[in-house]
Amino acid sequence: MADKLKITLVKSTIGAIPKHRATIKALGLRKLNKTVEMPDNPAVRGMINQVKHLVKVEEI
Template identity: 85%
Template sequence: MADKLKITLVKSTIGAIPKHRRTVEALGLKKLNKTVELPDNACTRGMVKQVKHLVKVEEI
């Protein structure tokens, strides 16, 4: 298992349901094509799984 996850917002949240919009914002992603590095833990994995259609994930 990797130490960190590199998460990039690849699809706009304009048409997304409000819960998914808040999840993307909680991940630290505000603009399209922006990337954040977060620790690889159960909490982060769960949030990414919820919005997997909006983000791209790479293990670092």
């Protein structure tokens, strides 16, 4: 497992269901193509798995 994850929002949340919008907001993503670094743990992995169609993830 990597130490951190680089998460980038690659698709708009306009058509997403409210639960997915809330997950994106909880990950700290606000605008399209913006990136955040989060620790690699099961909680973050679960959030990413829920919105995997909206984000791109890289291990760093």
